[in-house]
Amino acid sequence: MENLDLKRLPKHVAIIMDGNGRWAQEQGQDRLFGHYHGVVSVRKVVEAAAEIGIEFLTLYAFSTENWDRPEAEVTGLMTLFVDTIAKEVPDLHKNNIKLSFIGNLDMLPTSAKQALADATAQTAQNTGLTLIIALSYSSRWELVEATKKIAQKVQNGQLSTDQITEATISENLTTSAFPDPELMIRTSGECRISNFLLYQLAYSELYFTDTRWPEFRKADLVKALLDYQSRERRFGKTSAQVQIDV
Ligand code: IPE
Ligand code: IPE
Ligand code: MG
Numbered sequence: 001m002e003n004l005d006l007k008r009l010p011k012h013v014a015i016i017m018d019g020n021g022r023w024a025q026e027q028g029q030d031r032l033f034g035h036y037h038g039v040v041s042v043r044k045v046v047e048a049a050a051e052i053g054i055e056f057l058t059l060y061a062f063s064t065e066n067w068d069r070p071e072a073e074v075t076g077l078m079t080l081f082v083d084t085i086a087k088e089v090p091d092l093h094k095n096n097i098k099l100s101f102i103g104n105l106d107m108l109p110t111s112a113k114q115a116l117a118d119a120t121a122q123t124a125q126n127t128g129l130t131l132i133i134a135l136s137y138s139s140r141w142e143l144v145e146a147t148k149k150i151a152q153k154v155q156n157g158q159l160s161t162d163q164i165t166e167a168t169i170s171e172n173l174t175t176s177a178f179p180d181p182e183l184m185i186r187t188s189g190e191c192r193i194s195n196f197l198l199y200q201l202a203y204s205e206l207y208f209t210d211t212r213w214p215e216f217r218k219a220d221l222v223k224a225l226l227d228y229q230s231r232e233r234r235f236g237k238t239s240a241q242v243q244i245d246v
Contacts, residue, residue, distance in 0.1 A: 004052070004222060008229055010182035012056035013049065013221075014204070016196055017041070019188025019212030032076040037214035039084050048218035050095060050129040052225070056178050057131050060196050064104060064138035078112055081135070085115045089122060096128030102174040103137030132178060139198040146172035175200055183228045185221075187213045205231055 017038060024034030042059060049057045062077060092099060099119045108116070116135070149172045153159040159168070170176060180200045186192075189210040193201065207224045209216075234242050 004225055005229055006053060009053055009225065010205075010228060011054070012058070012179050012181040012183075013054050013225075014058040014060070014181035014184045014197060014201070015045070016060045016184070016186040016194060017213040017216075018186055018190055018194075020214055022188065023212035023214045031073055032080075034212075034214055035077055035080055039080065041213055041216045042084075043088065044217050045221055046092070046097065046129070046131055047095075048221050050097060052221075054129060056181075057129060058102075058134060058175075058178075058181060058197070059132070060134045060137065060194075062103075062135050062137070063195055064107075064136060064141050065195065067107065067136070078109055082112050082115045085119050089119045092119075092131065093123050093126065096126045097123060098126040098128065098130045099123045100130060100132045100177075101135055102132055102142075103135045104141055105136060107136045130178065132175070134196070137174075138195040139193075140195055142174050143199065145174075169199060173199060180204065182233075183207060183224065185209070185224050187211050187216050203233070203235060205233065 020034030020038045021031040022034070023037070024031050045059075046057065061081070066077075067074060089099070099122075101116045101120065105113060105116060112135075146169060150159065150164060150168060154161060154164075170180075175197070180202070181197065181204050184197070184201055184204045185207045187209055189208070191208050205228050207227055209220065209224065211220055232239060232242060237245075
């Protein structure tokens with residue numbers, strides 16, 4: 001953490017936690033073994049983010065497309081989510097962490113829906129790190145839902161077509177309460193977005209690491225933050241303009 005500039009931290013970090021299955025298979029274990037170890041990384045990274053002073057942390061835990069995995073893996077993951085939430089919420093609450101879930105939560109089994117609702121309600125008043133878990137989430141699903149909501153408002157006469165701006169879209173996404181992530185990290189060497197926060201990542205810095213998610217620790221997060229701090233964010237301007245603005 002030594003060289004980290006605490007005044008220039010991203011407010012919001014989003015992570016695609018990838019590589020659990022390969023990590024497990026590389027050691028002759030089944031894929032679920034990797035998911036169980038992935039939970040340890042979640043705990044460590046949440047602790048580290050809170051300690052460093054990140055305000056919002058979004059973790060991509062399960063995509064809409066992941067429903068197409070073998071049934072045993074999907075069932076195993078759902079059990080793991082419910083058990084992990086039940087086990088971790090007391091500590092998260094003690095650490096003033098506020099939990100939030102985004103995604104097509106209607107698709108989840110009842111036990112998971114109940115666990116998410118309880119965790120959200122229990123931590124709603126907390127003022128520390130906001131931990132957002134993307135579950136049964138896909139960005140295209142989210143954009144379709146936002147479009148429907150906006151269309152409905154136009155149809156009801158609450159909004160005219162001319163009044164639709166970029167902010168209207170942001171306000172109708174599941175992430176409306178959070179700022180856009182300044183930094184997006186993906187583990188395991190894959191360099192793609194996989195239907196994650198397409199609108200919100202428009203100007204995020206992207207960081208890809210070969211480290212598999214079950215091996216990702218605080219030091220890896222710090223490395224990503226240092227890399228982020230070494231970049232010049234130009235937002236379409238020239239380097240000279242950006243340096244005058246600073
Ligand atoms: C990420 O790890 C966790 C989920 C998508 C649920 P993977 O399960 O995708 O692991 P790999 O990519 O197959 O190694
Ligand atoms: C993306 O990982 C989703 C999550 C990490 C939850 P995947 O492993 O499902 O992505 P692809 O299929 O390799 O793009
Ligand atoms: Mg994967």
